[in-house]
Amino acid sequence: MAASDNTPIPDAPVQDASGAVPISAAADRVGSTARMLRYREALGLLPRTQESPTGRGHRHRRFTDEDLDTIGAGMDLERELDIPPAALAFALRVLAEPELLARVRRHGERLGRLTAAPVRAMDFEKQKAMRLLHAARPRP
Numbered sequence: 001m002a003a004s005d006n007t008p009i010p011d012a013p014v015q016d017a018s019g020a021v022p023i024s025a026a027a028d029r030v031g032s033t034a035r036m037l038r039y040r041e042a043l044g045l046l047p048r049t050q051e052s053p054t055g056r057g058h059r060h061r062r063f064t065d066e067d068l069d070t071i072g073a074g075m076d077l078e079r080e081l082d083i084p085p086a087a088l089a090f091a092l093r094v095l096a097e098p099e100l101l102a103r104v105r106r107h108g109e110r111l112g113r114l115t116a117a118p119v120r121a122m123d124f125e126k127q128k129a130m131r132l133l134h135a136a137r138p139r140p
Contacts, residue, residue, distance in 0.1 A: 005094035
């Protein structure tokens with residue numbers, strides 16, 4: 001056909017049978033770019049996929065409506081709190097790693113931005129029992 005033919009060329013199908021879309025269509029739907037979605041994925045801000053690699057080990061990620069809702073909710077949270085994606089990723093890491101949470105809490109206490117965590121009743125009882133055990137030992 002001649003180049004002057006105005007017949008539109010059909011695009012490749014955007015959705016697969018399950019309704020999942022490729023990264024370019026997903027980016028359009030959440031108001032972002034494919035590059036930014038890849039960045040968010042590197043930060044751990046995208047839902048995990050159960051897809052197995054295709055071709056030579058490459059994974060062509062497809063996004064479901066549920067994935068897009070989750071991504072959108074994260075982006076809304078970033079806008080609402082006025083934080084970059086990296087800050088949200090760090091906050092999730094702190095929540096997932098108790099040791100890191102404790103370190104960040106101690107730093108906040110040293111800065112005076114956080115008050116010391118309240119002592120739990122069981123911790124108090126444990127400390128009391130340890131004092132009694134040490135006091136009850138005969139000294140040589």
